[in-house]
Amino acid sequence: MHELGSIVNLAASMRLLRRRHALRTALIGLASSPRLAIYLACSAAAVAANYFLGKDMMWDTLDYHLYAGFTALHDRFGHDYFAAGPQSYFNPYVYIPFYLLVRAGLPSLMATSILAVVQSAILWLTYEIAMAAASPETPARRFAIGACAVALAFANPILIAQLGSSYADITTAELVLAGWLVLVRAVGSPSTAGILCAGLLLGAVSALKLTNSVHALSAFVLLLFIPTTWRARGRFASIFALALAGGFLLVAVPWAVGLQRHFGNPLFPLLNGVFRSPQYATGSGLDYRFIPDSLADALWRPFAIATPLGMVDNEYPSPDLRYAVLLVLGALALHRSIWQRMRASASSGSALGHASGTRTLAALGCGFLADWLLWLTVSGNGRYFIAMACVAAVLVVVLAFRLFAGQPKLRSYLLCAVFCVQAFQLAMGAAYRIISLGTAAHGSRSPYRNRSRQFPASTSYLATRRMPFLRPSFPRGRDSSTSGGLTSWGPTERTGGESGG
Numbered sequence: 001m002h003e004l005g006s007i008v009n010l011a012a013s014m015r016l017l018r019r020r021h022a023l024r025t026a027l028i029g030l031a032s033s034p035r036l037a038i039y040l041a042c043s044a045a046a047v048a049a050n051y052f053l054g055k056d057m058m059w060d061t062l063d064y065h066l067y068a069g070f071t072a073l074h075d076r077f078g079h080d081y082f083a084a085g086p087q088s089y090f091n092p093y094v095y096i097p098f099y100l101l102v103r104a105g106l107p108s109l110m111a112t113s114i115l116a117v118v119q120s121a122i123l124w125l126t127y128e129i130a131m132a133a134a135s136p137e138t139p140a141r142r143f144a145i146g147a148c149a150v151a152l153a154f155a156n157p158i159l160i161a162q163l164g165s166s167y168a169d170i171t172t173a174e175l176v177l178a179g180w181l182v183l184v185r186a187v188g189s190p191s192t193a194g195i196l197c198a199g200l201l202l203g204a205v206s207a208l209k210l211t212n213s214v215h216a217l218s219a220f221v222l223l224l225f226i227p228t229t230w231r232a233r234g235r236f237a238s239i240f241a242l243a244l245a246g247g248f249l250l251v252a253v254p255w256a257v258g259l260q261r262h263f264g265n266p267l268f269p270l271l272n273g274v275f276r277s278p279q280y281a282t283g284s285g286l287d288y289r290f291i292p293d294s295l296a297d298a299l300w301r302p303f304a305i306a307t308p309l310g311m312v313d314n315e316y317p318s319p320d321l322r323y324a325v326l327l328v329l330g331a332l333a334l335h336r337s338i339w340q341r342m343r344a345s346a347s348s349g350s351a352l353g354h355a356s357g358t359r360t361l362a363a364l365g366c367g368f369l370a371d372w373l374l375w376l377t378v379s380g381n382g383r384y385f386i387a388m389a390c391v392a393a394v395l396v397v398v399l400a401f402r403l404f405a406g407q408p409k410l411r412s413y414l415l416c417a418v419f420c421v422q423a424f425q426l427a428m429g430a431a432y433r434i435i436s437l438g439t440a441a442h443g444s445r446s447p448y449r450n451r452s453r454q455f456p457a458s459t460s461y462l463a464t465r466r467m468p469f470l471r472p473s474f475p476r477g478r479d480s481s482t483s484g485g486l487t488s489w490g491p492t493e494r495t496g497g498e499s500g501g
Helices: 002-031 034-053 059-073 093-103 108-119 121-133 139-154 157-162 169-188 192-208 210-218 230-263 295-305 322-343 355-378 382-403 408-428
Strands: 083-086 459-462 480-483 486-489
Touching: 034 108, 034 121, 034 139, 034 157, 059 083, 059 093, 093 108, 108 121, 108 169, 121 139, 121 169, 121 355, 121 382, 139 157, 139 382, 139 408, 157 169, 157 382, 157 408, 169 192, 169 210, 169 355, 169 382, 192 210, 192 230, 210 355, 210 382, 295 322, 322 382, 322 408, 355 382, 382 408
Parallel strands: none
Antiparallel strands: 459 486, 480 486
16 A cells, blocks of 8 residues: 555656646747747837826826726716716726726826736737738748737827827727637637637627727628638627627626616617617717718728828827728739639639638738728727727738738838838827826826825816816815816705805
């Protein structure tokens, strides 16, 4: 028995040693992998951009982001009425991290650096999508494609302006890209579990921010490229649709219950033309500022975005060359494909890569095109297109490598020209964080630093601009205050019979 116990202990020790060796090998492989280097470089670039841009003092941050995080953790339905305007009732869960960082009392640079590191994950996902789209290439070329795609995705003035900020556009775009990444991989290797996971991700992110529903709907196009029968594609589409609905309901219902109970509209104030709550207008609710006025305007939009002008796809000048370049490269790729099919050449399948790689690239390109059309129809706002801007960067780089595979010098010159022009635009033509209140250096005092202590019951009426952060509390004996067109009534509600405070 003693010898048997010794043998068992020896076997257990050997298993433990093998596990430690495997873990050590895995850690060494991770530390020496190009992927880790890319990830670290992305996070460092995001933190650096946040530092040099200074404190985020944009309109939405001051208007409702902090209040949204507060209401997500504290029931304010019975206390506040439009305290931060209509945005008071948008799904607030995505703003909880920002609220908690402010409440923790961290220095502003530390808090925003944490946000920047989290937001840099969008570049990690861009790298992974580029790896999936460049699958037939050699490891060295795949790494070059991934690195160039990440660099081009980062060279987005709208993305740079939001790094380290309280905006949820990058955070939710990460979930969008994660869902698209799973579907892109499913094109090469179909997986029911993967499609289910992608549906849950895209459904959940659509509930967090309804503008992401455009990306969820356009993702159906990717399912058409799964290499299987049409019956199997229909089954995958059904699974994806059910997962999409399930993910949406899982995130939306907890907040929608309160909206339904108080306003009679589970998506209040959105879709009020359908639910007709008497407490808000019944218009469409669309923001037409960036939606093209005509077909000609829509066709010109890729080139219009490349110009350093405001009110094209963003309030401030945000020139982005990638869409115009993608349009040109896409047209060249389509022309070459048609020409080769007409010639019926024996080498026609190798010009743009192997069959599996071409299928993945075609799926990504068609999905992007569908998304672009939907986006221009309902929004046209570049802040809601950050995820697809990263996909556009991948498409530009992969197409450049495929189209000019036999002309490496021309390809290098082309990519260098794109990067140089975009870098010039970023330096000279783009506007980043517009400072709203005095200095916004990271060492300056935050106007919302103590905002999280107590939110009084309040009603805000908009005359020129809502800034509820200006009145985190009211002095005793004072029931109202105004500032810059804002009129707020505190815990002592003002009625028609009371005199002004």
